[in-house]
Amino acid sequence: MKSYKWMVWGALAVAALVIAAQSVDTARAEEAKILVVPEKAVLTPDLLKEPIQFKGTGFGPGEVVVVELIPPAGLKVKAVAEGENVGLAFATTDDKGAFDAKMSPVATLNWIFQVGWTPNMKPDFKEAKPLPPGSYQILATGMTSGKAAKATLELLKPPPKEEKK
């Protein structure tokens, strides 16, 4: 009788473990994630040739995802009101809820370098005010599912210019 009781308790414990493991798995599968590539980017015009990318998983299938930078308190970003996030990139997810988005040249010029624009639609670097080097929070949000994921982008100072000999 005693051994039978133990068997029941044992079976229940195993079942509980299986259910718990499955729910952890499900939660993991549904958890939205974003990766910034590269995580550390040097503030040079090379960012126009090799733009910052964002790779996400765990979002809803076929939904629009917008990737934003959350400006730290006190940082003024050109044309962005205080408290607003700055849209950096967007993408539509595949049927597994994954996406790959790059910052467009216009976005890099507008938000990383904060350039002005001439009437001839050319970026005006004289008016540029690049984001200060430092760590920035990145937020990706699925516009339909509402799923969100965060990551960090670190902007590094450009290397000092080599002196001409």
Added chain:
Amino acid sequence: MRTRWIRWAVVVISAAFLSWGLFPGVSWAKEVAFLDLSDFTGPVAGLALPSSFGIEDYLKDVNAKGGIDGVKIKYIGVDTRYDVARALSAYKSYARDPSVVAMEIVSTPVGKMLQNLLRSAKFVCLVPGDGEFQAHIGNFWPWGPTYQDAFAATIDWVLADWKKKGQSGKPKIAVLSWDNAYGREMLRGGKEYAEKQGVEVLPSELFPPGSLNHDVYLTRLEKAGVNYIYVGGVDPTQTNVMRDASRLGLPKKIQFISDYWGPSALGISLHPEALEGMVVISYFLRGDEAQNHPLLKRLWTTYRNQPADKMNEGYGMGVGAAITLVGAIKDAIKRVGADKLTREEIYNSYQKVTGLSREGILGPCAYSPTSRRGSDVVKFYKVTGGKIVPITDWVKTPDAVSLHKW
């Protein structure tokens, strides 16, 4: 102590409910909002900013007079700097705010993304002039006639001009525009219309926005024997094209025609020689007609505090859009009451303002359950002696959208 506090709370809440019940007709301060995802400092700010000023000022004026049956309209302007990610991010911030009952965007790619997001929801989104939104009736409402309808009206003008000049044979026309969806849009239906009318459409010459020299494209078109060049882009593109064309001596043998976003009176005054002789098609008043229009002049001088001759005519385009918005809100209030101004009701009302007058700044409103065209008339202007002067009255735009296979 606690009992007394509860008693007071009950009294206050009851009084609030009672006053609500006693004065049901009294409208509490109500506000709806219009979201303008525009380009105030970015690459196409020259076009977008004056229009946004027009919307903002007309709404300010309506609010200053007490609103519409007590309902005030808040103008929310967001500078998207012609960036889709920024526009989507701003849209995300305001999408859940039910007071935002209509919006405007200035970029075609943003429209394409929003199309996916809005799906079956009903939400008025004003857009530039893509005929696609007339072909697939939904949430997107071009400000005026579609780009292809404007091109078709130009074909009618070209044929009349060709005849007037005593020319024989078929005139040849080509598009010279930005290399993007906008630059191709006018021929999606416009080409079919031209061919139907006996006008030969040569292959377009498309170039990256911001190009400063157009000699290659112009020379190729000249060699192809073009008679009319339809120039797209946002000014100063047209000014730069005309500068290059003048240097090559082309305006003497080819007639240049600008689409809607060509030079303003201010731009012409800066480059009168280069632009001399250019024809401009417009669905809103330009030149002196705009700057001396009583409503535009009053709004501009009151809210921008500048003389009328400093007004960019895009201002009138914005005022026209705001008149339509106010007309739709009035209709919705009349139909469902000020308490029920939802996005869907505003959407329904946009379909009911057919024929609404925009005080002659634009033609009468052409929105209806089957039309997303902001209007269906245009005027032709010509740069003459450094000024932009009308050469036609309002003329009806043909339906070129329906000629394209969508």
